[in-house]
Amino acid sequence: MSLHLALIALLFALHFILPDYHHGNLARVMVLAVYAMAYNVMFGYTGLLSLGHAMFFCAGMYGMGLSMRLYEISAGPAFLIGLSVSVIFSLLIGLLALRTIGVAFMIVTLMFSQAIFLTILYFNPITRGDEGFVIPQAARQIAGIDLSDSGNRYFAALILFSICLLAVLKLVRAPTGRVLIAIRENEERAKMLGYDIWAHKLGAVVMSGTMAGAAGAAYGLLFGTVGASFAEVPFSILPLLYVLLGGPGTVIGPFVGTLFMFYLRDLSSALTDAHMLVAGVVLILLTIYARRGIMGLIREKWLKWLP
Amino acid sequence: MAIKKHLDVQPTRRNVLTGLAAAGAATTLPGFAPYVQAQSSAPIRIGFQVHRTGIGAAYGRWYDRTTTAAAKVINDAGGINGRPVEIIAEDDGTDPKRGAEVIEKFATYHKADIAFGTLFSHVVIGSAPRAGELKMPYFVVSEGHHVASGMLNRYTLQPGITDVKSQVQAMAPFVANNLGKKVTMIFPDFAFGHDHRDYFSAAVEAQGGEVVAKIAIPPTETSFTKYFPKIPRNTDVIYHVMVGPAVLTFVKEMGEFFGSSRPEIFGFIDSLEAVDLKTQGLEFLEGTYFWEGNPRYAQANQSEHDKFYRAAVGVDQNGASISDGKDVSTYAHMFGCWETLHVIKAGMEASGYQGPSDRAKLIEAVEAMTNMPLSQAHPQGAKMFNGKTHQVFGHQYITQVKGGRLELAHTTSIEDTMYPDEVDYTSQSF
Numbered sequence: 001m002s003l004h005l006a007l008i009a010l011l012f013a014l015h016f017i018l019p020d021y022h023h024g025n026l027a028r029v030m031v032l033a034v035y036a037m038a039y040n041v042m043f044g045y046t047g048l049l050s051l052g053h054a055m056f057f058c059a060g061m062y063g064m065g066l067s068m069r070l071y072e073i074s075a076g077p078a079f080l081i082g083l084s085v086s087v088i089f090s091l092l093i094g095l096l097a098l099r100t101i102g103v104a105f106m107i108v109t110l111m112f113s114q115a116i117f118l119t120i121l122y123f124n125p126i127t128r129g130d131e132g133f134v135i136p137q138a139a140r141q142i143a144g145i146d147l148s149d150s151g152n153r154y155f156a157a158l159i160l161f162s163i164c165l166l167a168v169l170k171l172v173r174a175p176t177g178r179v180l181i182a183i184r185e186n187e188e189r190a191k192m193l194g195y196d197i198w199a200h201k202l203g204a205v206v207m208s209g210t211m212a213g214a215a216g217a218a219y220g221l222l223f224g225t226v227g228a229s230f231a232e233v234p235f236s237i238l239p240l241l242y243v244l245l246g247g248p249g250t251v252i253g254p255f256v257g258t259l260f261m262f263y264l265r266d267l268s269s270a271l272t273d274a275h276m277l278v279a280g281v282v283l284i285l286l287t288i289y290a291r292r293g294i295m296g297l298i299r300e301k302w303l304k305w306l307p
Numbered sequence: 308m309a310i311k312k313h314l315d316v317q318p319t320r321r322n323v324l325t326g327l328a329a330a331g332a333a334t335t336l337p338g339f340a341p342y343v344q345a346q347s348s349a350p351i352r353i354g355f356q357v358h359r360t361g362i363g364a365a366y367g368r369w370y371d372r373t374t375t376a377a378a379k380v381i382n383d384a385g386g387i388n389g390r391p392v393e394i395i396a397e398d399d400g401t402d403p404k405r406g407a408e409v410i411e412k413f414a415t416y417h418k419a420d421i422a423f424g425t426l427f428s429h430v431v432i433g434s435a436p437r438a439g440e441l442k443m444p445y446f447v448v449s450e451g452h453h454v455a456s457g458m459l460n461r462y463t464l465q466p467g468i469t470d471v472k473s474q475v476q477a478m479a480p481f482v483a484n485n486l487g488k489k490v491t492m493i494f495p496d497f498a499f500g501h502d503h504r505d506y507f508s509a510a511v512e513a514q515g516g517e518v519v520a521k522i523a524i525p526p527t528e529t530s531f532t533k534y535f536p537k538i539p540r541n542t543d544v545i546y547h548v549m550v551g552p553a554v555l556t557f558v559k560e561m562g563e564f565f566g567s568s569r570p571e572i573f574g575f576i577d578s579l580e581a582v583d584l585k586t587q588g589l590e591f592l593e594g595t596y597f598w599e600g601n602p603r604y605a606q607a608n609q610s611e612h613d614k615f616y617r618a619a620v621g622v623d624q625n626g627a628s629i630s631d632g633k634d635v636s637t638y639a640h641m642f643g644c645w646e647t648l649h650v651i652k653a654g655m656e657a658s659g660y661q662g663p664s665d666r667a668k669l670i671e672a673v674e675a676m677t678n679m680p681l682s683q684a685h686p687q688g689a690k691m692f693n694g695k696t697h698q699v700f701g702h703q704y705i706t707q708v709k710g711g712r713l714e715l716a717h718t719t720s721i722e723d724t725m726y727p728d729e730v731d732y733t734s735q736s737f
Contacts, residue, residue, distance in 0.1 A: 020414075024415060121498075128498055129497045131432055131498040132403065137436065224440070225403060269400075
């Protein structure tokens, strides 16, 4: 617990120290880390490998964005609409996709996500398809706080990040979280012990989907843009990479992975156009030498107690 | 005599030393030395957002070359306000998320004076909000209608390339009066295709023509044979605007479908930018017409300015790289980078731009521009800038494929490309 509170305190302190550029980056990384933490709940703790998480991100993003664009709802309620859409959407997807397991589950989530992407393109007059749309700066205010201001944006991202971090921490320490881990480790045994596997898995999908949706809605509000590129396949793969790098099944891992990937790309693209090659090589090295990711390695070697 | 004596005053060692000491003391005042430096010789830093990777990479490569060439020409002629131009390029990955990050990087890390570049509309739409928030002038070369539609903000301008709405509507008179009145449109089923569908349908009807079928092709499609039977028999002209790697298959299958008896065909070159027209499978395009923002092949009436621009960028008479004839340019679009940089130079000089505190003055100076005559700064042709909508208007070219070359068939007037204003950015505060 204290480690996680220390991370939040550190992020708070960094607001006052960091130069503008890194300050802006960190706000972005925190929002993306929420998306990665959401992914971690399903993949890292429950062992459900989804290849279509972008659809959950977009459920929140478009739920928020379209309610502002079409009905001129203000930012606060629009964010809540985005969250509600994510809850309902992830429940629906969970009910359908959880009828499959393993490779079939991966394919079903990938297909659902692709269907959402094509739906966004199809309803172009409403969504502006691949081009997306802008959320006007003037509308991006909650209770008079201008979310486009860099300081406010940083704190909004930090609040969302902290809530999600502590929620995941609480989950994995609670009995429910232990059951999720049990499902990951040995589903048959967990079932034999009398746990309702289906309900736990569905709960994990809904929690993960809602958190991803919160990240999507926050991203749209804080950075002012909504677009179909957030529904494309690569955006579903990103949280998988973040989690694999940072350490699946660790609470802090997704944040570490997101931060690492962000700067890996930023720094390598200054050196070469082949920045994805650099990312690929790093991933291969990590898979060979640190199969449990950065935080997983630290847990294995030094901090056995790390949740 | 008295006057002569006065002029003849020789500097003594004492007052030279005093003067030097005073100047030295002044430059040690906080903030003073950098100010002197900035005013005199420090480069003007232009952040260049470029598609180095992702789907726009072919465009990005040529946008890069054109920008480098334009900056060299400007620097060789003394720079901007006597200061050299420094281009700071960052890859946006043809991705809106990264695009916005790059804009931030220009503003807060590179401390660039302004941002410039990029083609794909979704990247511009993803980046422009951040440019507006950071109060960073953002000059785009995107041909999207997003600027003139009023979606963006006062800091985003498109002074170097016309937008899709004006390009498309300017084609209608030529198509209806020369190729035929009954048009079948084939377009990709996403925003870019829908823009073509909507703007062209309206414009061709205004010319007494009619769109007899609108065939939308899903973006994931790889084979098109099932769509061709949907083309009505009474079609005079097919209007196609396919983009992406599937275009070669599209052309080949269309050729197989029609054989030797085909209707007139008119298309947008966007799909074949950076593609050699002599590529196998494209023979079927012989005799068909294309919109080109700027003719790829040097024409008989080539202006001296096009000649200069072509040589400076390193493009041969066929629109390919001088050093590699197979490396075909994106000639119909990339002039936008050249012209935009020259507009930036003109704007900075008109506003007496010194540094970031003059950004609003720079925008106002560009907003005040109207006529841009054909010149070395505007080799594609004369243009009219609309300061209210932040969008430039200019001639469009229609070329015909003859012997594997694109030969100029028609040049539209600037008036053909105009439409009523949809926004007045000058009413927005800075």
